[in-house]
Structure formats: structure tokens, C-alpha cells
Amino acid sequence: MSEIMRPMSIGHLMHWIMSEYEQKKSIFGIEKIVKHENGQALPIYEEKIESPFGPAAGPNSQLAQNIVAAYVAGSRFFELKTVQVMDGADLAACISRPCIIAGDECYNCEWSTELYVPQAFAEYVKAWVACKLIAKEYNLGDPDAFVFNMSVGYDLEGIKSPKVDKYINDMIEAKDTEVFKECINWALEHVNEFKNVDEEYIKNISSNVSNSITESTLHGCPPAEIERIATYLITEKHLNTFIKCNPTLLGYEYARKRLDGLGFDYIAFDDHHFLEDLQWADAVPMLHRLYDLCQEKGLEFGVKITNTFPVDVTRNELPSNEMYMAGRALFPLSIHVARLLTDEFQGKLRISYSGGATIENIKELFDAGIWPITMATNILKPGGYQRMSQIADELMECGSERFSGVNVAALAAIDDGVEAKAMYRKPVKPLPERHVDKKLPLFDCFNAPCRNGCPIEQDIPAYLQAMVDGDAKKALEIILERNPLPFITGTICPHHCGDKCMRNYYEETLHIRETKLAAASQAYNEILPALKAEGSVAGKKVAIIGGGPAGLAAAAFLSRAGVAVTVFERKEQLGGVVRNVIPEFRISADSIDKDVELCKAYGAEFKLGAEVTSVKALKAEGYTDVIVSIGAWKPGRSPLAYGEVTDALEFLMEAKKNGASMNIGKDVVVLGGGNTAMDVARAAKRLPGVENVRLIYRRTKRYMPADEEELQLAIEDGVEFLELLAPVGAENGKLKCSVMELGAPDASGRRSPVDTGRTEEYPADTIIAAIGETIDTSLYAELGVEMDAKGRPVVDANMMTTEAGVYAVGDSRRGPATVVEAIADSAKAAAAIAGISYDKYAEENVAADEKLYTAKKGVQSRDTGKTPDDRCLGCPTVCEVCTDVCPNRANVAIHVPGKCKAQIIHVDGMCNECGNCEVFCPYKGGRPYKDKFTLYWSEEDFLDSTNEGFLSLGGTQVKVRLDGKVETVDVVGETDLSADAVAVIRTVLKDYAYLIH
Known part of the structure; x- marks a missing residue:
């Protein structure tokens, strides 16, 4: 039964480890096995650790194999999963499943071991002995230089219960327990299977599994109970002791303000935990007393910062009412708790840290004197335990000095620097959907999510690798197979391929769009002269109405296949909206020209200044097929009840042609929240005489349809965003707006705007409406083509309208959309007309050597600006x-x-x-x-x-x-x-x- 874990015997565990290592040189899938060979080890308690980090008490320290996996990946401090009196089936019944979601910040709704306490003990002992054996057998480091740290909760009565009491006693001394004896006997019976482990070594394996403990303080545990538990563990069990502290020590106002300021305002919580949990005024004197008590007893004392943070389930994140937050959103709270306590104790208080530790911050935490450092969220993400291998390398030179205090100034600098670091700040808009809309196959499931996220299914991993190999020519050939407009898409494509990139879970998406442009720029002069038709298709003569991106792409695909093609463009230049509307600061005329030349290279005929008013007339001239790609240029309806507005496309065309001489006044208001609205606002900011550009939208920035990138560029250009305003009308240089407020969240967590009944006015010399253009339907009407409810032509999977031989592609089918979507439409129409396949380079995506990509697993890049971008994980080759x-x-x-x-x-x-x-x-x-x-x-x-x-x-x-x-x-x-x-x-x-x- 899937949710019931079946612990392995020591024999099965070691057989798995040794067989896998023998066959693959990996252990539990960990290929980056870390060896400590420099002799450095940090003293802690009466023990030592070769590296100051490891897994936090949680899913990665629950089973023996989890602990072994963390050990071989370089961990040397293990905070074992919390044990409490409620265990096994009783506890499992309280856990909703699934119980973890770590897509960005992490949430969970489970807390302590799901095993029975004796089972948990057995897992830890098996892991202890296994790590001792493999340390020696595979020369991973000093077998006595790692530490197991117990974690118990949540009340003194439960901790003193016979089963938890026995657990603690047996962890302190396990030599008489059945499982320890079983492990040692197995090793002795199989000693001949080892190369570096002998009988003497096995018999001398320490049975003192742990002499330290972390007291886990469940939310709401009274301060007196916390102190009673700690006092018991120190005086009765003589254990080096950490006390878990919660972010609630900061107070509700501080926590709310700091999270809101970093973009985590959607995380919902009220003040009840802050009122019920340990208060600062109670914590400080208690910690001083416990610190002094440990000094008296000759034990080490410290705090564990921090426990997870309880928040509300509001978007169906997990099947529970409350969940615990961790990861990068917890770091700003945890580090401030650490700072406050460090200040209070003048650096003398030891801090065991957990709360958003990653490769990005772990060295500065350690250098500030904070260790050991444990993590959960970081190793729940792609790369998993192998992320620890990189961290082990980062901290390999950890030294051998005992803890001497936390550097107050260094810690303050870390805390003060939170706001300036992107890793602690949530993007303005919700994260995009990362998954591809396909069913997971039972077998052969590897694929390239970036390809599936691309409307034209560009062979992205293949051309990325070609660029890494230094072969721009091959990269551009791969690109052109499916994308005849590499300069345009390499510059202004919304690149939603990157939304699906697995690298998002490491640091940021691969620079796919930029790599495409680099390939085009580097190989253009070499490729262009060699382009020609690749065959001949008899009996086909195709007319394309419109020379924008969709028409250019259709012409390229068809003429490359050998089809006779004529493009009719009513303007004197090719390029459509990209040429005539999109501002020069976003894409240069030279880039557009180069794509036009690429599309012309296969032999299509282009007639400029030639407006087509009748598809029937073209058919009469002998064209077997007609592709309509006229775009969407018709202004949408005015959003105002009264007053005049300027259409967005008309404004952008005029600004591109005559921007230097335009006079639109001092105050400009833009209505809309899409990418076109961002273009309009940014273009207006550049016009002479314009002082203020205000963008008005009825929702918040978070729910504007514009891409995050376009939104940020507008913010950087100084556009003023006025949120939660619905335009009403304009007169006398003023725009009147209804003031909105966010209503209750729906099932997805989205809050719709609700009219408050109040209004506000804003100065408006010019009002520009960017709320979407519509399609001119006259060509379709002539043919009697069926239209949908939104005034768009009905098409089949091949883009054919209800009129045989007439196709609609791009904006003239979809309404305002993207260039890459236009290319996708054109590719389908061309394939239907001429039987074209675009799979020439598809095999390039899966033909690479696995080792090329497995070497990158778990490695977070410290330089994401490298060109070419070599971070691709090769998902179609080795997903896993x-x-x-x-x-x-x-x-x-x-x-x-x-x-x-x-x-x-x-x-x-x-x-x-x-x-x-x-x-x-x-x-x-x-x-x-x-x-x-x-x-x-x-x-x-x-x-x-x-x-x-x-x-x-x-x-x-x-x-x-x-x-x-x-x-x-x-x-x-x-x-x-x-x-x-x-x-x-x-x-x-x-x-x-x-x-x-």
C-alpha cells in the first residue's frame, strides 16, 4: 500500500548499497559521491563533523536510505526526524496526502516520523552502522566525523513515556538493542564481501548513536512546558540540547510587513499563532536560564532557527486547512530571529540554522559563525540530495575550530541584505504553469518540457547543445527547420518555453530566446546564401494574403518545400505589426529585415502595395489554396462611457513613424494590462513633453496579462501603475475611474475586483486604449466562412476554414496573439497543403550522451549570464x-x-x-x-x-x-x-x- 513505508533490513540495505555501487558507482541514485580527504573536521559536542551541514528533521531524515543518501552526498550533521508519543498508524491517519509541495517556497502538512517509534529507532541505527561501513569501505572520510542529532516533541509527558524514553536511552547507548546487534552481526557475517572493512573495525563501531537532541516545540506549546522539557533533557538525560524557535517570536506585524515587502503578500495567516506561541519576552529569560544550566552541566546549548511557519491553505495547495511554510520565504523571517537572538546573547548563543539555506547563502551563514546548517526544501527540489554535493565542495575547507560565537556584524549584514537579493523576492506575477499538458506515460516518459511549451515545438535542447559545442551554423539550421523568423522571435518572443524549463527549480530558466538570437546573428551570413527550395510540389499554387509574421512563415515553409507561393501585402514593407507597430527600442528594423530575407530565400514571390479584397478572385486566378494572414488591426470598442480614446495600434504606428514631432500632452493615461499596454506606456514615456504616464487596470499588477518581463521593463522605465481602477469616462482633461477592491478568493486563490462605489479622477491629456484589437472579417464574409462567438473564423486542426482550400492563420484567426503562435498556425497550414514534416532534427533531442547531463544534476549555477548557456539538463535524454x-x-x-x-x-x-x-x-x-x-x-x-x-x-x-x-x-x-x-x-x-x- 503506497503510503505505508516498509523499512529495509540491514541486509537488504547493504546489499542495495554495495550492488549499486559495484554496478554504477552510485548509491541510492547519488552519483556525485563526496569524499572528505583533507583531514578537517569541526568539533561539536564530544564529536566532530567533516562538514557543517545536513538534512533537517523531515522527509530526508526519516528512513535509513534517506540518511545514507545524504551522507554519500557530503552531509555530516543529521537532524533525525522528530519522534513523539503519537506514532505509526495513529499519526499517519492525521496526515493528509499528498503532504508536500515544494514548487517554489515549500509547504507541508506533516511533522514527525510516520513510523512507530521502535521502527524509527531501528532506521536510525541501521543508517548509523551503514554510514560507518561505507565511510571506511569507499574511503568517504573519517568514519567518526559525522553526528546524529535526535529530535523529540512535543510535551514532557509524551517524552517521558516508556517508548520515547526508551528511544532516547537507546540512541545514547544502543549496544544492547536487537537492531544494533543485528547490524553488527550482519557485517561480521559478510566481512568477506568488503575490501577495506575488517572484523576489528566492525567490532569497534560505536554504539553511542547520539548524545545531542533538538527539542521540537509544536506551535502553541507553553513556554513553561518548553523549559521543563529542555531542563529534563539536560539534567536527566545529560544531552547537548537545541531548542527550536519559531518565526512567531517576531510578532505578527513584523512578519506580515516583511513578507508583504518581498512579494509574499498572498501567503495568508492571522495573528493567533503569534499570540499562542512562545513570546519574545518569555523566550529570552528562558534561553538565558537554559544556557547557564548547560554551562553548569558541561553541555552545549543552542537554538534551532527556525521551525516551519504555519499559514492558511487558500488555493488548494494541500488537502488540509493549515500547512507549514519553509524554504526561501522562510529565510527573511528566520535570519531576523537569528539576528535578534545573536544581539541578545552578544554572539555567544549557538545557532543551528534551518530556513531557506541553499548554495547561495550557506557559505555566508557559516562564515558568520552559524552552524550546523540543515535543510529540507532545498533538497526536495530537482537535483535532490545531489545538491548537497555542491554544498560539500563549497564548505570543504571548513577548518577544525570549535564554535567560538556568531559574528554579530556579519549576521546583521546578511539580514540587512535580504531585500536586495532576488532569491528572497517573489516575482510580481504568479509563477506560470510549469507542466506540459500531456498524460504521464507508463514507460518512455522522458521529454523536453521546453519543446512542449513552445507553440512550434522548437528543437530547443538540440540547438542549445549545438551552441555549447560552438556550432552556430548547425544551431541555426535546427532553428530554421521549425522557425523561419529567428531574429524576431529571438528578440520579442514571450519565450514561454522557458516557463517549462526544469532550470527554473535550480535558479532561473535557460536563456533560450537569447541563444536563438545569438545563433541567428553568428550564422546568418553563412546560412543565407545556401538556402533554397528542397524539392518541387506539382499541382499546388498558393496565395498568402498578408506579409506579417504569419504570412512570412507560411511563405518560407511552403517555398522551401517547392510549392509555388505568392504573398500579397497591402503595405510597402513586409513585417506586419512587428514592422509597423512594435517600438524600435524593442526590435530593430535590421532584425526584421534579416528575417524577411530568410523567408524570401526559398523563392516565394512577394507583391507589395497589393491589397486583396476577394479570395474568390484569387481562386479564379488559379490559386489552389489561399492562406489568410491579415492580422488583427481593427480597433476594439472604447472602454469609456464618454470621452475620446486613441487606439493603441494607431498610437504605436504614429510614434514609430513620427515620434519626435508628436505632441500628446504632459499627462498620458494607458488603459489595459497586456504586453501591448506596456509597449504603449513605454513608448509614451519617450515622447517629447510627456511627464507622466499612468497605466490604469481594474485588477492588481499580479493579475495583469502582461508577461513578467514586460511588466518589469515598464516599471523600470518609470511608468506609474494605478491598480484597482475601472475607467468610466473622460472630460475636461480628466479621467474618471471607479475604485475597485479585491473580493474573496475563488477556488484558485484569485480575488476578483469588486466596485466600492467610490470614484477618483486623474489628469489625462491623452488616453490610449490597449484592450485588444479585432479581426476584419470582410474576406471571410465573402466566402460565408463560419465564425465563432468572438468573431473569429472556425478552423480545423490544419487551420482550414469551413471553406475548402482557405486557411486562416495568426492574428487573423486568433485575434491579437504572439509571433510564435502565428508561426505555429502557418506551419500547420503549410503541412496540410504540402505534406511537410518538421522532424528533421527531432532525434537530436534524445541522441545525446546521458553523462553530458547527469553531471549537471544538483548543480546550481553561480553564473546564469554565461554565453552560450550550458546549463541545459537534457530532459529528453535524461529526465529522471x-x-x-x-x-x-x-x-x-x-x-x-x-x-x-x-x-x-x-x-x-x-x-x-x-x-x-x-x-x-x-x-x-x-x-x-x-x-x-x-x-x-x-x-x-x-x-x-x-x-x-x-x-x-x-x-x-x-x-x-x-x-x-x-x-x-x-x-x-x-x-x-x-x-x-x-x-x-x-x-x-x-x-x-x-x-x-
């Missing part, structure tokens, strides 16, 4: 993101003979349905823990699940569930199972037998 982000290692990549790429096996017994793999799977709604072929460890779990998968019955016999049918088969003999299923099962049985329980 569900294996990276699974804390329990329940998703495993296996290499199947005959398959070019790895397949994913889901191991049911290791999964608790946390849902983290669903968050990052490129497929929308894709749930690898439900949707991937599953390996079961028991008949009980097989029957309790609905996942398609198999159970090994021994030898080559398996029980399989596939396509809703359950059967027992011999996978060596004849079977009606799919070839994919048989191949995967055979591979697991033969090459990955260590996966089987």
Missing part, C-alpha cells in the same frame, strides 16, 4: 526528476536493454505518498508514485494498491497488474504482456535484483 526529488528513493531509474533511455520503476514499499514527485514531474497531473510501473515487495501491498506493476514470486515468475488485468506469468516464456512491461520486469530480475525485498 522524480528519482531526484523523492526523499525515500522510491523512484528508481533503470537501464533496459533495447531502450535508448532509462525507465522509471516505482518501489512501493519505500513510498509514503508525500506527492513531491508529482510537483516536479513535467507532465501536468503526472503522479509517478501512482502512474509509473511499480515494484511491490509483498502480496498484501500488491492487493492494496491500484498501481500497474509487478510482484516477484521467485525465479522468473511474477504477478502483474497491467491494463486493469491481474495475472501470474513467467516473463521468460510466452506472454501477452506488452513488450515494454516484459523488458522492464526482466531487467529488474536480472540486473537490479537488489531492488527486490
